Amino acid sequence: xxxxxxxxxxxxxxxxxxxxxxxxxxxxxxxxxxxxxxxxxxxxxxxxxxxxxxxxxxxxxxxxxxxxxxxxxxxxxxxxxxxxxxxxxxxxxxxxxxxxxxxxxxxxxxxxxxxxxxxxxxxxxxxxxxxxxxxxxxxxxxxxxxxxx
Amino acid sequence: xxxxxxxxxxxxxxxxxxxxxxxxxxxxxxxxxxxxxxxxxxxxxxxxxxxxxxxxxxxxxxxxxxxxxxxxxxxxxxxxxxxxxxxxxxxxxxxxxxxxxxxxxxxxxxxxxxxxxxxxxxxxxxxxxxxxxxxxxxxxxxxxxxxxxxxxxxxxxxxxx
Numbered sequence: 001x002x003x004x005x006x007x008x009x010x011x012x013x014x015x016x017x018x019x020x021x022x023x024x025x026x027x028x029x030x031x032x033x034x035x036x037x038x039x040x041x042x043x044x045x046x047x048x049x050x051x052x053x054x055x056x057x058x059x060x061x062x063x064x065x066x067x068x069x070x071x072x073x074x075x076x077x078x079x080x081x082x083x084x085x086x087x088x089x090x091x092x093x094x095x096x097x098x099x100x101x102x103x104x105x106x107x108x109x110x111x112x113x114x115x116x117x118x119x120x121x122x123x124x125x126x127x128x129x130x131x132x133x134x135x136x137x138x139x140x141x142x143x144x145x146x147x148x149x
Numbered sequence: 150x151x152x153x154x155x156x157x158x159x160x161x162x163x164x165x166x167x168x169x170x171x172x173x174x175x176x177x178x179x180x181x182x183x184x185x186x187x188x189x190x191x192x193x194x195x196x197x198x199x200x201x202x203x204x205x206x207x208x209x210x211x212x213x214x215x216x217x218x219x220x221x222x223x224x225x226x227x228x229x230x231x232x233x234x235x236x237x238x239x240x241x242x243x244x245x246x247x248x249x250x251x252x253x254x255x256x257x258x259x260x261x262x263x264x265x266x267x268x269x270x271x272x273x274x275x276x277x278x279x280x281x282x283x284x285x286x287x288x289x290x291x292x293x294x295x296x297x298x299x300x301x302x303x304x305x306x307x308x309x310x
Contacts, residue, residue: 003241038265038285042299076269076281078241080164085239085246087269087281104199106267106283108237108248120237120248122267124199126286133302138203140305141290141298 003079006111010077010084013116018070018090022060026053030115035059037121043129067092067101084109101131164240167272171238171245174277179231179251183221187214191278196220198282204290228262230254236265243272262292 009028016024033056039047046062064070069092076087085108092101103124110118130137170189177185196211207223230253237248246269253262264284271279291298 038288040287040299043287043302076244076246076271078239078244078246080239080241083237083239085237085248085267085269087246087267087283104283106246106248106269108239108246108267122248122265122283122285124283124286125288126201126290127199129287129302135302137298137302138201140301141204141294141296144301144305146296 002081006082006084006109007077007079009111009114009116010086010109014072014074014086014088017060018072020064020070022057022064025060026057028116029053029056030112030117033117033119035119037123039123039125040129044132066095068095068098069093082111084111099134101128103128103131164242166275167243167245167270168238168240170272170275170277171247171270172235175233175235175247175249178221179233181225181231183218183225186221187217189277190214190217191273191276194278194280196280196282198284200284200286201290205293227256228253229256229259245270245272260295262289264289264292
C-alpha cells in the first residue's frame with residue numbers, strides 16, 4: 001500500500017512541477033529536502049546541490065523563467081518501501097526562441113513521513129548542454145582536439 | 150514474504166529475486182564475466198544508453214546478445230579494471246531501478262573514470278529483457294577525453310572575435 005501512495009505522491013509532484021504550480025510541488029517536499037543533480041554547473045549553474053525549500057524554490061523559479069512551457073512523459077516508475085525511482089522524458093520550450101529541449105532524467109526519491117526528503121537526479125547532461133547552448137559540442141571537441149593535425 | 154502481487158507494502162519473492170538478479174548481473178559484468186552477464190539477459194535483450202555516439206560509438210542502442218557482447222567486449226578492451234558500488238536499488242514487479250557508481254580504470258594510462266549510472270531493468274521470464282541507462286554524460290565525456298569541455302566551449306564561442 002505504501003508503495004502505491006508514494007508512487008502517487010511522486011506523480012502529484014511531477015504534475016505540479018510541470019504545470020508550473022511551484023507551491024503545489026514544494027508542498028510535497030520535506031522542509032530539509034536534499035536535492036542533487038549531477039550536471040555541469042559551469043554551464044547550468046542553477047542545478048547541482050540544493051538543500052531546503054527556499055533553495056529548491058529559487059532553482060525551480062530559474063527553470064520556469066527560462067522555459068515558457070514544460071511537459072513530461074514517464075516511461076518507467078517503480079516504488080519500494082520509502083523509495084521511488086522514475087525515468088522521465090522532459091520537454092521544455094525555451095522562453096527565448098520557442099525551441100524545445102528534450103532530455104531524459106533518472107530520478108530517485110526517498111520519502112520520510114509522507115514527504116519527499118531526498119532527490120537524486122542523473123541527467124543525460126551532454127545532450128542537454130548541446131540543446132541548451134544550441135551547439136554541436138561533439139563537433140567543437142573534434143575541431144579543437146589537441147591531437148588533431 | 151509473498152509470492153503474488155504486492156498490495157500490502159511487502160516485498161514479494163519475485164521482487165527479491167529480480168533485485169538479486171540485477172546484483173548478479175552487475176557482479177558478472179564488472180568482474181568481466183561476459184558470458185555470465187549475457188546469461189542474465191533474454192536473447193532479444195534491448196539496451197539503450199543515452200550517450201554521444203560521435204564520441205562513444207560502441208554504446209547507444211543495442212539489440213540482442215550479439216550486440217551486447219560486442220559492446221561489452223569493446224568496453225573490456227578499453228578498461229583494465231572495473232568495479233561498482235550500488236547506491237540505490239528499487240524493485241517492483243518485473244521492474245528494477247538501480248543507481249550505480251562505476252569505477253573504470255583506463256587501460257592506456259591507468260587513470261580511473263568515476264561515473265554515476267542510473268539503470269532501469271525490465272524482466273521477462275526471469276531474465277533482463279530491457280535496459281535503459283541514463284548517465285551524467287557531460288562528465289563522462291570530460292573524463293574519457295580528459296578535456297575540460299566547459300572551458301573548451303567558453304574558449305570557442307561562436308560569437309568570439
